[in-house]
Structure formats: C-alpha cells, structure tokens
Amino acid sequence: MQFVEEIVVDEFLPTVRSLLASNLRDRGLTQSEVxxxxxxxxxxxxxxxxxDVTINDRIADDDRVRTLVEELGxxxxxxxxxPVQALIELEVLVRDLESGGDLLAQLHEEAVPELAEHGSGFRVHDPESERRASERVLSSVRKGLSVLETTSGFAALIPAVGSNLVACTPDAEDVDDVAGVPGRIFDVKGRATVPGAPEFGVSEHVARVLLAARRHGSAASAAVNIRYEPELVDELVELGHVAAEFDESGDVSSSVGAAIEDESDATVLYQTGGMxxxxxxYVLGPDAQSVANTIRSCT
Structure with missing residues (x-):
C-alpha cells in the first residue's frame, strides 16, 4: 500500500530541493544561505x-517544475x-500534478497498478475541488501582485481611493468568491505598497465590477482598477483591448452589465467620474497575472 503523499515525499520533494539548491548556488548563495x-x-x-540524492528524472524534466524552480530561485x-510564499507555490503545483492523469497521479498509479483497476465510481485523484480552485486563484493574485510591485510607473496609476487586483473562482457568485488585497494597494512616496497577502472576501468595489461583468457575459476572471485618463484608455485600445464606458453614479451592477451587453468583448471598463x-x-482579464502584465505594458 502506498499513498500519493509518499510519492511527494520520496520523489517530488528531493527532486525539487535538489533543483532549487542548485539554482540558488548558481545565483551565488552560500551553502549556509541555501x-x-x-x-x-x-x-x-x-x-x-x-x-548524492536520487532525483526523479520525469519530475525534474517537467516544464512546470523547471519553470517554477527558476521563478522561485x-x-x-x-x-x-x-520561503513561505515559495512553499505555497510548490503546494499549488503538487496539487496540480496530483490531479487525474497528471504526473504525480501517473507515478502513483504505476506504483500501485491496482488503482487503475478500481471500480469506476471511485476517483483517487480528483482533478478539481473547491480548495484547489481557491489555491489557484490566490496563486494567480500573488503572481500578479509581484508583477505590479516591480512595474516601474505603476504607483503613478494608483487612484486616490487605491487600487486592488482581484481574481475569482470559476463559479463565483459574490465577493466572498473573489480574492484581493486587504486594505487595497496605495502609492506611498512613489512606491506601490501592498499591505498584506491576498485573501477572499476583502475587496468590495473591484470585486463587484468583476462579478457584474461576468454575470452579463464577460469571460474575465480577474480585474484591477487604475486612475482614469483618456490617454490611458486610448493606449489600452491600441494594445488590442476593447473599451466600454459605464455610469458609476447609478447601480454599478446594472451600469457595468449594460456596458458589457453593448460591448461583449470589452476588457477595459471606465467611468469618467461625477459628484x-x-x-x-477597470482592466479585466483571464487571470490576475495577465491583468498585471497589461498594466505593465502601458506604463
């Protein structure tokens, strides 16, 4: 009897540690620092x-593993x-590789062939779960925030009310299904400051705009708000985005919904203010990292 967790401990962990240790040493860290x-x-x-540690070549050669090791290094x-953030990113990757038919699931079933012969109503490696979906969303927001924090000029795009980068679960219905930055992102002496790690249910305003867009047909799963300037809208349109204006003085859900219904492909929503x-x-996209990259491209 062998559990998939044993595959993680005996095969995945030594392989990733070996790759990371080598990566960090190549970057000039001492053995003590590593x-x-x-x-x-x-x-x-x-x-x-x-x-001196045996590694699993199939894990070491997996593109997702190598990409993440490079990012973490x-x-x-x-x-x-x-280190805690790195651990979370690796946890997310492990869960992806454990899903039905993926690498760790394959290694597990090869180690325990009887699993493949089990009754059809039983699934050892559930490819989707609410927890896994939530972890993917949080990971996406963390990666997006990393992009924004290192984007020169982003601080100048933060409005007086602050910005927030949000992303939602696939079946999101309310703000509790949307992850964002608690307290919003503010410009502090010319630097974008993120006050805490992303959480679910902490964004009210940007989350409502995203949810309203989705309810009226948008395929977006993430959004960020920045200050309005006509030139910024024009630049985003030049980058290939479709822009639509809405009136925030009324009901946001209805106004955003009307804008999306008029421009179903809109990924840039804007309102010109009022009393x-x-x-x-508001820039929309498939995930938080894509949205953040859009912001980077127009700074």
Missing part, C-alpha cells in the same frame, strides 16, 4: 549539490519571495 532559505541542514545542501535569491466619484479604469 540551507536557511530551504529550511534544511548544510549537510543536506551539500548532498544535493554533489548529486530568482525570487528567493533576490528577497522578492519569502464625489473618482474617475476610474
């Missing part, structure tokens, strides 16, 4: 560095990613 970052002993780092060495209402642009 040990601190990975939470392991220096002797373990030495074993990884000298190839870069972020950990620069201090842009904390006590700051003019804003």
């Amino acid at each position: 040990a601190d970052v990975l939470g392991i002993s220096q002797s373990a780092v030495s074993k990884y560095a000298h190839g 870069r972020g950990l060495s620069a201090g842009d990613i904390s 006590g209402i700051e003019p804003l642009i």
Whole structure:
C-alpha cells in the first residue's frame, strides 16, 4: 500500500530541493544561505549539490517544475519571495500534478497498478475541488501582485481611493468568491505598497465590477482598477483591448452589465467620474497575472 503523499515525499520533494539548491548556488548563495532559505541542514545542501540524492528524472524534466524552480530561485535569491510564499507555490503545483492523469497521479498509479483497476465510481485523484480552485486563484493574485510591485510607473496609476487586483473562482457568485488585497494597494512616496497577502472576501468595489461583468457575459476572471485618463484608455485600445464606458453614479451592477451587453468583448471598463466619484479604469482579464502584465505594458 502506498499513498500519493509518499510519492511527494520520496520523489517530488528531493527532486525539487535538489533543483532549487542548485539554482540558488548558481545565483551565488552560500551553502549556509541555501540551507536557511530551504529550511534544511548544510549537510543536506551539500548532498544535493554533489548529486548524492536520487532525483526523479520525469519530475525534474517537467516544464512546470523547471519553470517554477527558476521563478522561485530568482525570487528567493533576490528577497522578492519569502520561503513561505515559495512553499505555497510548490503546494499549488503538487496539487496540480496530483490531479487525474497528471504526473504525480501517473507515478502513483504505476506504483500501485491496482488503482487503475478500481471500480469506476471511485476517483483517487480528483482533478478539481473547491480548495484547489481557491489555491489557484490566490496563486494567480500573488503572481500578479509581484508583477505590479516591480512595474516601474505603476504607483503613478494608483487612484486616490487605491487600487486592488482581484481574481475569482470559476463559479463565483459574490465577493466572498473573489480574492484581493486587504486594505487595497496605495502609492506611498512613489512606491506601490501592498499591505498584506491576498485573501477572499476583502475587496468590495473591484470585486463587484468583476462579478457584474461576468454575470452579463464577460469571460474575465480577474480585474484591477487604475486612475482614469483618456490617454490611458486610448493606449489600452491600441494594445488590442476593447473599451466600454459605464455610469458609476447609478447601480454599478446594472451600469457595468449594460456596458458589457453593448460591448461583449470589452476588457477595459471606465467611468469618467461625477459628484464625489473618482474617475476610474477597470482592466479585466483571464487571470490576475495577465491583468498585471497589461498594466505593465502601458506604463
């Protein structure tokens, strides 16, 4: 009897640690620094560095594993990613690789062939679950925030009310299904400041705009708000986006819905303000990282 968790511990973990240790050493970190970052002993780092630990080539050669190792190595060495954030990203990857038919699921079924012969009503590796969907959303927002924090000029696009980068679960119905930044993103002395890690249910305004757009046919799953300038709208349109204006002085859900119904492909929604209402642009996209990249491209 072997559980998939044993595959993770015996195959995935040593392989990823070895790849990360090598990546960090190549970036100039000492064995002691690598040990601190990975939470392991220096002797373990030495074993990884000298190839004294058996790795799984199928895991090591997986493009998703190699891409994430490269991202984490870069972020950990620069201090842009904390060890806890790296752990969360790896947890998300593990769950993806455990899903039906994917790499860890294949390794598990090869180790326990009887699983494939089990009754059709039983699924060991559930490809989708609410928890997994939520983790993907949070991971997307974290990656998007990393892009925005390192985007030169983003702080200048933050409106007086602050910005928020949000993303929702596939079946989102209300703000509790939308993850965002608690307290919003503000410009502090010319620098975009994110006050905390993304959470669900902490964005009221941007979440409502995203949900309203989705209810009226938008395929977007993420959004960010920035200050309004006609030139910014024009620039986004030049980048290939479809823009639509809405009136925020009335019911936001109805106004956004009407804008989407008029321009079903709209990925830029804007309102030009009014009495006590700051003019804003909302950029929509398939995920938080894509939205953040859109902002980067127009700064």
